[in-house]
Amino acid sequence: MARQIGDVILDLRNISLSFGGVKALTDISFDVREHEIRAIIGPNGAGKSSMLNVINGVYRPQQGEIIFRGQHRRDMDTHEAAAAGFARTFQNIALFKGMTVLDNLMTGRNLKMRCNFLQHALWWGPAKREELEHRRKVEEIIDFLEIEHIRKTPVGRLPYGLQKRVELGRALAAEPQILLLDEPMAGMNVEEKQDMCRFILDVNDQLGTTIVLIEHDMGVVMDISDRVVVLDYGRKIGDGVPDEVKNNPEVIAAYLGTQH
Amino acid sequence: MFYRETGQFKTSYAADQQIFPIRQDRIGIGILLFVAFVVIPLTAGNYWFNAILIPFLIFALAALGLNILTGYAGQLSLGSAAFMAVGAYAAYNFQVRIEGMPVLLSFVLAGLTAAGVGILFGLPSLRIKGFYLAVATLAAQFFIVWCLTKFPYLSNNSSSGVISVPGVEILGFRFDSPQSRYLLVLTIVALLALAAKNMVRSTTGRAWMAVRDMDVAAEVIGIRLMRTKLLAFAVSSFYCGVAGALYAFCYLGSVEPDGFSLDLSFKILFMIIVGGVGSILGSFLGAAFILLVPIFLDIALPWFSELLHLPFDGATVSHIQLMVFGALIMFFLIVEPHGLARLWQIGKEKLRLWPFPH
Numbered sequence: 001m002a003r004q005i006g007d008v009i010l011d012l013r014n015i016s017l018s019f020g021g022v023k024a025l026t027d028i029s030f031d032v033r034e035h036e037i038r039a040i041i042g043p044n045g046a047g048k049s050s051m052l053n054v055i056n057g058v059y060r061p062q063q064g065e066i067i068f069r070g071q072h073r074r075d076m077d078t079h080e081a082a083a084a085g086f087a088r089t090f091q092n093i094a095l096f097k098g099m100t101v102l103d104n105l106m107t108g109r110n111l112k113m114r115c116n117f118l119q120h121a122l123w124w125g126p127a128k129r130e131e132l133e134h135r136r137k138v139e140e141i142i143d144f145l146e147i148e149h150i151r152k153t154p155v156g157r158l159p160y161g162l163q164k165r166v167e168l169g170r171a172l173a174a175e176p177q178i179l180l181l182d183e184p185m186a187g188m189n190v191e192e193k194q195d196m197c198r199f200i201l202d203v204n205d206q207l208g209t210t211i212v213l214i215e216h217d218m219g220v221v222m223d224i225s226d227r228v229v230v231l232d233y234g235r236k237i238g239d240g241v242p243d244e245v246k247n248n249p250e251v252i253a254a255y256l257g258t259q260h
Numbered sequence: 261m262f263y264r265e266t267g268q269f270k271t272s273y274a275a276d277q278q279i280f281p282i283r284q285d286r287i288g289i290g291i292l293l294f295v296a297f298v299v300i301p302l303t304a305g306n307y308w309f310n311a312i313l314i315p316f317l318i319f320a321l322a323a324l325g326l327n328i329l330t331g332y333a334g335q336l337s338l339g340s341a342a343f344m345a346v347g348a349y350a351a352y353n354f355q356v357r358i359e360g361m362p363v364l365l366s367f368v369l370a371g372l373t374a375a376g377v378g379i380l381f382g383l384p385s386l387r388i389k390g391f392y393l394a395v396a397t398l399a400a401q402f403f404i405v406w407c408l409t410k411f412p413y414l415s416n417n418s419s420s421g422v423i424s425v426p427g428v429e430i431l432g433f434r435f436d437s438p439q440s441r442y443l444l445v446l447t448i449v450a451l452l453a454l455a456a457k458n459m460v461r462s463t464t465g466r467a468w469m470a471v472r473d474m475d476v477a478a479e480v481i482g483i484r485l486m487r488t489k490l491l492a493f494a495v496s497s498f499y500c501g502v503a504g505a506l507y508a509f510c511y512l513g514s515v516e517p518d519g520f521s522l523d524l525s526f527k528i529l530f531m532i533i534v535g536g537v538g539s540i541l542g543s544f545l546g547a548a549f550i551l552l553v554p555i556f557l558d559i560a561l562p563w564f565s566e567l568l569h570l571p572f573d574g575a576t577v578s579h580i581q582l583m584v585f586g587a588l589i590m591f592f593l594i595v596e597p598h599g600l601a602r603l604w605q606i607g608k609e610k611l612r613l614w615p616f617p618h
């Protein structure tokens with residue numbers, strides 16, 4: 001692959017998060033390098049989604065530090081994270097169901113739009129120009145994800161696999177620097193998974209987007225990721241390149257102990 | 261004439277983003293505007309202007325306001341009538357207290373006042389949703405009507421808060437005839453409807469709908485919930501406020517606080533339920549429907565009573581009206597939550613396929 005993995009851009013240090021008595025994350029540290037595909041794996045309830053939620057500010061950790069591009073912070077603010085270039089998809093699809101595919105993707109670009117509601121109300125002039133300009137960008141993503149035929153369909157009417165793809169599209173529309181994907185291939189058939197893998201690799205390769213990915217399918221994880229973090233019961237039990245992680249006895253035990 | 265877009269290929273995104281991308285729709289709306297602005301003023305009688313057309317337009321505007329808040333931004337409100345009241349009383353106060361205040365400017369200021377009050381009562385929406393928010397807007401409904409009755413200052417010290425508005429005069433022209441008032445209301449409503457359509461098809465509207473559909477996801481992609489919700493309250497209340505000002509100045513001429521009761525708020529809510537939640541067109545269809553059904557029943561019921569040899573008195577007629585209303589609301593809530601606007605769209609889709617059913 002042509003891409004060059006760069007320096008650490010996101011460094012998570014000693015993150016702990018609990019909900020009442022439930023400890024979702026305990027003292028977790030790991031980093032993400034620029035342009036890499038970083039996977040987070042672990043059995044159900046290990047704290048993977050919680051980790052993503054901490055990264056883009058949906059949850060605030062009780063302890064720890066997040067260093068993003070050299071800036072230290074205690075926690076992220078969702079809006080700041082979005083503005084700083086984080087985009088994500090959710091484990092349970094979180095699309096805007098009543099809106100069309102096109103509108104969902106356009107909404108993904110909202111932070112790049114400058115016109116205010118009065119200019120929108122007038123439409124002619126700046127608002128229309130801006131709309132067209134962003135429409136062009138969104139159409140590129142629609143082409144890339146091969147969803148031209150459904151651009152005017154309300155997403156609520158689409159099958160699950162396509163919704164997952166649209167959700168990726170909405171995240172891509174923001175032109176993120178870091179893409180957080182929570183089980184992008186869950187519930188897909190083999191063919192859909194292959195497509196999704198291809199999209200993820202292409203985004204990473206062609207746009208240089210850094211990707212943090214949660215995935216249960218070990219084949220996929222070992223295939224596409226550069227480094228893997230393994231969580232179990234909210235603790236980190238492994239971290240390294242796929243081969244290292246595969247042969248880590250603690251990881252094998254965690255997986256044998258709970259499932260598979 | 262065939263209704264379809266075949267052969268009308270969009271060669272640019274600009275063409276695709278028109279309000280009416282299909283040519284037949286553009287012709288249709290052109291005809292509609294021509295009828296509304298030219299044919300009706302030349303042909304309709306005073307009864308039509310005063311009893312049907314003017315109230316229809318004003319209620320459509322109020323429904324549009326509520327639809328922005330409830331249909332697009334997903335914030336249920338039971339206070340639309342109160343925001344109309346704010347508009348009516350604000351316009352009145354600006355007119356009688358400031359010498360030489362242009363009437364159009366006082367309508368705008370009335371809308372802005374209502375927007376301010378709307379933002380205030382929209383603040384609870386930052387913490388509460390759905391049913392609980394509806395209860396909070398109910399508080400607005402009662403509080404505002406109570407204020408207007410309680411503080412004589414707001415009605416220029418007239419007894420029990422009744423206000424009689426001065427006549428409308430713009431640039432020396434007096435809008436005394438029903439026909440001229442109709443044209444004034446029509447122009448204002450048409451412009452505001454166009455502005456609303458423009459807002460909902462751009463970033464503003466998409467942010468509203470995003471907050472409606474999935475607020476966590478909206479926040480994650482950078483939409484500020486507080487700003488978006490409060491803007492929806494402000495714009496919605498602005499529309500209701502202008503509707504209220506028109507209600508006083510161009511329809512009734514004299515209003516009292518109790519005229520803006522919860523009943524009226526519900527009536528406006530029914531308009532958007534029947535017409536279509538989250539649809540500009542639906543606001544108009546709903547207003548027409550809710551206004552016309554009683555008139556239709558007034559005419560039809562006596563005719564039925566003769567036909568069936570059943571004596572219907574006035575009370576029975578109004579009871580039947582209520583029953584028909586209730587049944588219709590339930591029908592739309594259960595069978596077609598997207599209202600008449602959706603039925604219209606389905607009809608158009610059928611027409612596009614006609615005469616081949618598949």
Ligand SMILES: Nc1ncnc2c1ncn2[C@@H]1O[C@H](COP(=O)(O)OP(=O)(O)OP(=O)(O)O)[C@@H](O)[C@H]1O
Pocket residue numbers: 019022023024042043044045046047048049050051091
């Ligand atoms: N909002 C919340 N409130 C309370 N508990 C939560 C919340 N979110 C997560 N948890 C708890 O934190 C723990 C970790 O959950 P999380 O969703 O992060 O796991 P996961 O690794 O993503 O699991 P899965 O593979 O099932 O998606 C679980 O015990 C879960 O019940």
Ligand SMILES: [Mg+2]
Pocket residue numbers: 048049050091
């Ligand atoms: Mg999860």
